[in-house]
Amino acid sequence: MNKLPLTKPSNLILLEEILLRLPRKHLNYGIIESEFLKVRAGYLGEKSIPYYLNILDLSNANIFHGLRLPAPNNYFQIDVLIEFDKFLLLIEVKNIKGLIKLGQHPDQMTQTINSHTKPFDDPLSQAKIQSYHLTNFLLKHKVPQKPIHTIAVFSHKEVILDLDIENPNYIRSIQLPNFITNLKNDYVSSHLLPSNEISKILLSSHSPKQYNLSNYNLTKEDLQTGVICTKCDTLPMKRINRKWSCPKCNYQSRSAHENSLKSYKILINNKISNKEAQKFLHINSTTSYKILNRYTQSKIGANRGRYYLLP
Numbered sequence: 256m257n258k259l260p261l262t263k264p265s266n267l268i269l270l271e272e273i274l275l276r277l278p279r280k281h282l283n284y285g286i287i288e289s290e291f292l293k294v295r296a297g298y299l300g301e302k303s304i305p306y307y308l309n310i311l312d313l314s315n316a317n318i319f320h321g322l323r324l325p326a327p328n329n330y331f332q333i334d335v336l337i338e339f340d341k342f343l344l345l346i347e348v349k350n351i352k353g354l355i356k357l358g359q360h361p362d363q364m365t366q367t368i369n370s371h372t373k374p375f376d377d378p379l380s381q382a383k384i385q386s387y388h389l390t391n392f393l394l395k396h397k398v399p400q401k402p403i404h405t406i407a408v409f410s411h412k413e414v415i416l417d418l419d420i421e422n423p424n425y426i427r428s429i430q431l432p433n434f435i436t437n438l439k440n441d442y443v444s445s446h447l448l449p450s451n452e453i454s455k456i457l458l459s460s461h462s463p464k465q466y467n468l469s470n471y472n473l474t475k476e477d478l479q480t481g482v483i484c485t486k487c488d489t490l491p492m493k494r495i496n497r498k499w500s501c502p503k504c505n506y507q508s509r510s511a512h513e514n515s516l517k518s519y520k521i522l523i524n525n526k527i528s529n530k531e532a533q534k535f536l537h538i539n540s541t542t543s544y545k546i547l548n549r550y551t552q553s554k555i556g557a558n559r560g561r562y563y564l565l566p
């Protein structure tokens with residue numbers, strides 16, 4: 256049973272919006288773009304996992320994607336956690352391509368693409384740290400303990416694993432169904448259902464991280480304003496005869512501002528004043544008044560202090 260389905264991470268949603276509005280010549284553009292590529296690769300890797308899980312009948316197991324739980328000084332995040340009746344399976348997903356080597360130096364892996372080699376953290380060691388935090392978390396909440404099995408799954412189709420150390424807990428995603436079937440046989444099963452207790456405490460403690468521009472050292476002044484063309488991402492569209500018109504692809508729309516108000520909510524705030532909307536959408540006060548009254552359903556404050564709550 257899928258207790259916590261995989262959703263698009265909020266930092267990925269934010270980074271997508273930032274890149275649509277951050278000028279290419281901005282000092283941080285390169286850093287933001289590589290962060291975006293990294294976060295997107297991670298998400299694509301995790302997205303590929305449910306396909307392999309669905310091959311098995313896991314109706315008697317509880318599946319959690321992207322759990323983020325409190326640890327003593329911070330939070331820890333688990334890519335995929337599956338609760339079986341006798342054990343927990345903790346999966347760290349790594350979506351990178353190339354030749355992956357784990358040499359004699361424990362805890363450090365290298366990735367080689369086009370004869371360029373760089374080190375990265377061993378995902379199984381990362382999974383073990385999360386397993387340590389999870390054990391403490393479950394102890395603290397006094398729920399029945401179960402053994403935690405940790406594995407690292409490489410999800411990229413163009414990955415070659417070259418591991419000096421014999422360790423069956425590094426696998427490719429295609430091996431996942433077989434791996435789980437064998438693992439279930441290793442843990443003597445009593446065919447009991449997973450306890451509701453663990454599931455309940457995990458879900459009530461799940462605290463997804465909220466991101467905003469300051470996480471990327473940006474302010475709203477760094478971003479370009481205007482309505483973005485929903486066909487070709489050009490900005491700003493021009494307002495002509497109550498329609499939005501794209502100067503590049505000539506696409507015309509009556510509702511393109513709605514997407515830009517959604518961006519405003521993700522990037523800046525979940526409420527907007529008439530004045531802020533004028534500046535952000537490049538429109539006059541009367542148009543702004545009409546657009547906001549039609550698009551939003553509730554407002555707070557009065558006169559100059561009025562804010563429209565973005566849906």
Ligand SMILES: [Zn+2]
Binds near residue numbers: 504506
């Ligand atoms: Zn366009």
